[in-house]
Amino acid sequence: xxxxxxxxxxxxxxxxxxxxxxxxxxxxxxxxxxxxxxxxxxxxxxxxxxxxxxxxxxxxxxxxxxxxxxxxxxxxxxxxxxxxxxxxxxxxxxxxxxxxxxxxxxxxxxxxxxxxxxxxxxxxxxxxxxxxxxxxxxxxxxxxxxxxxxxxxxxxxxxxxxxxxxxxxxxxxxxxxxxxxxxxxxxxxxxxxxxxxxxxxxxxxxxxxxxxxxxxxxxxxxxxxxxxxxxxxxxxxxxxxxxxxxx
Amino acid sequence: xxxxxxxxxxxxxxxxxxxxxxxxxxxxxxxxxxxxxxxxxxxxxxxxxxxxxxxxxxxxxxxxxxxxxxxxxxxxxxxxxxxxxxxxxxxxxxxxxxxxxxxxxxxxxxxxxxxxxxxxxxxxxxxxxxxxxxxxxxxxxxxxxxxxxxxxxxxxxxxxxxxxxxxxxxxxxxxxxxxxxxxxxxxxxxxxxxxxxxxxxxxxxxxxxxxxxxxxxxxxxxxxxxxxxxxxxxxxxxxxxxxxxxxxxxxxxxxxxxxxxxxxxxxxxxxxxxxxxxxxxxxxxxxxxxxxxxxxxxxxxxxxxxxxxxxxxxxxxxxxxxxxxxxxxxxxxxxxxxxxxxxxxxxxxxxxxxxxxxxxxxxxxxxxxxxxxxxxxxxxxxxxxxxxxxxxxxxxxxxxxxxxxxxxxxxxxxxxxxxxxxxxxxxxxxxxxxxxxxxxxxxxxxxxxxxxxxxxxxxxxxxxxxxx
Numbered sequence: 277x278x279x280x281x282x283x284x285x286x287x288x289x290x291x292x293x294x295x296x297x298x299x300x301x302x303x304x305x306x307x308x309x310x311x312x313x314x315x316x317x318x319x320x321x322x323x324x325x326x327x328x329x330x331x332x333x334x335x336x337x338x339x340x341x342x343x344x345x346x347x348x349x350x351x352x353x354x355x356x357x358x359x360x361x362x363x364x365x366x367x368x369x370x371x372x373x374x375x376x377x378x379x380x381x382x383x384x385x386x387x388x389x390x391x392x393x394x395x396x397x398x399x400x401x402x403x404x405x406x407x408x409x410x411x412x413x414x415x416x417x418x419x420x421x422x423x424x425x426x427x428x429x430x431x432x433x434x435x436x437x438x439x440x441x442x443x444x445x446x447x448x449x450x451x452x453x454x455x456x457x458x459x460x461x462x463x464x465x466x467x468x469x470x471x472x473x474x475x476x477x478x479x480x481x482x483x484x485x486x487x488x489x490x491x492x493x494x495x496x497x498x499x500x501x502x503x504x505x506x507x508x509x510x511x512x513x514x515x516x517x518x519x520x521x522x523x
Numbered sequence: 524x525x526x527x528x529x530x531x532x533x534x535x536x537x538x539x540x541x542x543x544x545x546x547x548x549x550x551x552x553x554x555x556x557x558x559x560x561x562x563x564x565x566x567x568x569x570x571x572x573x574x575x576x577x578x579x580x581x582x583x584x585x586x587x588x589x590x591x592x593x594x595x596x597x598x599x600x601x602x603x604x605x606x607x608x609x610x611x612x613x614x615x616x617x618x619x620x621x622x623x624x625x626x627x628x629x630x631x632x633x634x635x636x637x638x639x640x641x642x643x644x645x646x647x648x649x650x651x652x653x654x655x656x657x658x659x660x661x662x663x664x665x666x667x668x669x670x671x672x673x674x675x676x677x678x679x680x681x682x683x684x685x686x687x688x689x690x691x692x693x694x695x696x697x698x699x700x701x702x703x704x705x706x707x708x709x710x711x712x713x714x715x716x717x718x719x720x721x722x723x724x725x726x727x728x729x730x731x732x733x734x735x736x737x738x739x740x741x742x743x744x745x746x747x748x749x750x751x752x753x754x755x756x757x758x759x760x761x762x763x764x765x766x767x768x769x770x771x772x773x774x775x776x777x778x779x780x781x782x783x784x785x786x787x788x789x790x791x792x793x794x795x796x797x798x799x800x801x802x803x804x805x806x807x808x809x810x811x812x813x814x815x816x817x818x819x820x821x822x823x824x825x826x827x828x829x830x831x832x833x834x835x836x837x838x839x840x841x842x843x844x845x846x847x848x849x850x851x852x853x854x855x856x857x858x859x860x861x862x863x864x865x866x867x868x869x870x871x872x873x874x875x876x877x878x879x880x881x882x883x884x885x886x887x888x889x890x891x892x893x894x895x896x897x898x899x900x901x902x903x904x905x906x907x908x909x910x911x912x913x914x915x916x917x918x919x920x921x922x923x924x925x926x927x928x929x930x931x932x933x934x935x936x937x938x939x940x941x942x943x944x945x946x947x948x949x950x951x952x953x954x955x956x957x958x959x960x961x962x963x964x965x966x967x968x969x970x971x972x973x974x975x976x977x978x979x980x981x982x983x984x985x986x987x988x989x990x991x
Contacts, residue, residue, distance in 0.1 A: 316663060349537060350537065361541065371549075371552050374560045374563070378563045386659065466670075471663060
């Protein structure tokens with residue numbers, strides 16, 4: 277019985293790690309990290325999705341590798357080692373995109389190589405992967421990447437709809453295959469798919485997200501991300517109960 | 524107890540090991556996908572050719588900057604060195620109605636933040652389509668380019684001199700940096716297109732025109748044209764004076780003075796056409812005024828000019844006139860002996876004028892040189908006109924190191940040895956040898972301008988040598 281509760285508690289903790297990146301510590305909308313690619317990658321839904329996959333790939337494998345070698349790498353040279361690993365992973369995804377999704381690679385352009393200096397990647401490597409287990413690091417990577425992806429996707433939906441009057445979904449592996457739904461084409465506001473529209477949408481997204489979170493997450497006593505994330509999903513009550521019982 | 528490795532050994536070991544493993548992984552991935560990436564680019568260009576020229580009957584590659592074995596079977600002129608850094612490949616396309624079009628794979632200068640590799644479709648001296656296929660430009664620049672690409676079409680062509688801003692009204696900051704470099708590249712490929720496609724290879728109607736240079740002055744050349752008759756058009760003879768203000772033989776302005784012609788067609792309407800008194804569009808468009816010779820660059824059955832003859836009051840006379848001028852255009856376009864159009868002469872006791880001029884304008888230069896004949900030095904060189912481009916030849920002639928893709932050391936060497944006048948002056952002896960554009964001292968990225976400049980001074984050196 278005790279063992280089950282411990283397992284359940286551990287499960288909650290893992291879920292908390294995963295959810296932290298999505299809500300409480302959303303890298304884009306809360307921590308304002310990795311903003312460089314957000315404006316250009318949210319001009320269309322397909323760009324946002326592909327940027328999400330690129331960030332996911334790099335974050336997942338960088339956390340995996342860094343967490344695995346954390347005991348081997350001396351503290352003094354950890355940052356250069358992390359950078360080399362991250363740069364390698366970014367170059368790999370860049371080459372893969374060029375080979376298998378050239379249209380997307382062309383459209384995202386320099387923002388793929390720029391993932392190397394994306395604060396989310398190095399930030400998670402330094403703050404999480406280098407201090408936690410492999411499984412936790414992978415969950416953190418998934419959560420953070422998903423948080424980044426969902427933020428980008430929501431901004432992209434808003435921008436593409438207003439900017440083009442609808443949506444165009446293109447097969448990233450074959451740019452000739454695409455489906456368009458443009459009911460408001462004649463009322464499109466091209467400014468929304470330009471830089472200024474990107475910043476405007478981004479500001480709006482932060483505002484809306486903060487409002488939603490504030491209404492659900494108590495600002496005091498939210499000293500841990502775990503607690504806040506659980507609260508949001510109404511799981512915290514159950515976890516508290518389990519915690520007490522374990523103690 | 525195990526002895527711990529010194530940090531001086533451990534740190535490089537770990538960093539080096541990480542580097543080697545990462546480099547190995549990258550090399551492996553690169554090896555696996557390099558072929559696919561190159562294939563993607565080629566297939567992208569092929570698709571673009573298909574979309575620019577729908578239903579085309581095929582295409583051939585006629586220029587490849589990275590493969591010297593690719594040759595044009597109908598060479599007109601070589602790509603000027605100044606274009607080399609921009610034009611990567613050129614394809615000649617046969618359209619569905621047997622006309623010729625060109626598709627360029629070319630690279631812009633730095634735009635918003637990097638370069639763009641573009642595929643540009645050209646037909647009848649206009650850009651009918653453009654698409655980005657690579658480069659290092661930022662997403663914003665690429666998006667600006669894509670916005671522009673959406674505007675260009677067969678109905679919405681870009682011609683030389685057009686303003687890019689006319690095509691994209693909602694140009695953001697990135698576009699304002701991207702459009703000028705794209706526009707500049709379009710101007711380059713349009714200029715190059717003249718060299719590659721001007722001659723219609725169909726050969727359905729062709730004039731046999733004898734061209735003689737009657738006079739060659741400092742500012743103009745007078746030609747005599749003798750157009751031979753066949754059943755399709757009226758024969759005629761004329762004197763054509765070419766003003767060389769533009770230093771471009773093919774685009775220079777010409778005025779025509781008719782010497783002999785038969786104007787009897789259609790009850791004397793032929794005479795009215797030749798004298799410029801007829802009221803048809805052909806007469807209004809082509810007769811009695813100074814026109815750029817390139818006006819007559821198209822073949823007579825080309826869709827852009829054919830209606831002018833069809834609707835003329837004296838079709839055969841109009842066609843004959845046009846073919847005579849087209850003959851001069853083709854002659855200058857393909858002239859192998861360019862020296863007959865160059866000029867060198869003495870304008871005062873110590874001053875000489877020299878002009879080197881080419882068909883397409885590259886390497887053309889007009890200059891005045893002051894000579895000290897006793898000590899055999901050029902003491903002053905004044906460039907009156909030249910065709911050097913910004914960032915290349917223009918900068919070099921002004922004694923500045925060009926900012927573009929030139930071979931910096933060699934350009935500096937040329938400036939120091941052949942352009943800058945210090946002390947007594949530039950020894951005339953330096954220009955005594957006849958050179959070709961590929962000679963080592965001229966091959967510097969602004970090679971054609973260097974060649975024109977050198978040759979103009981060489982002409983003076985030769986004249987002085989002859990005088991002596």
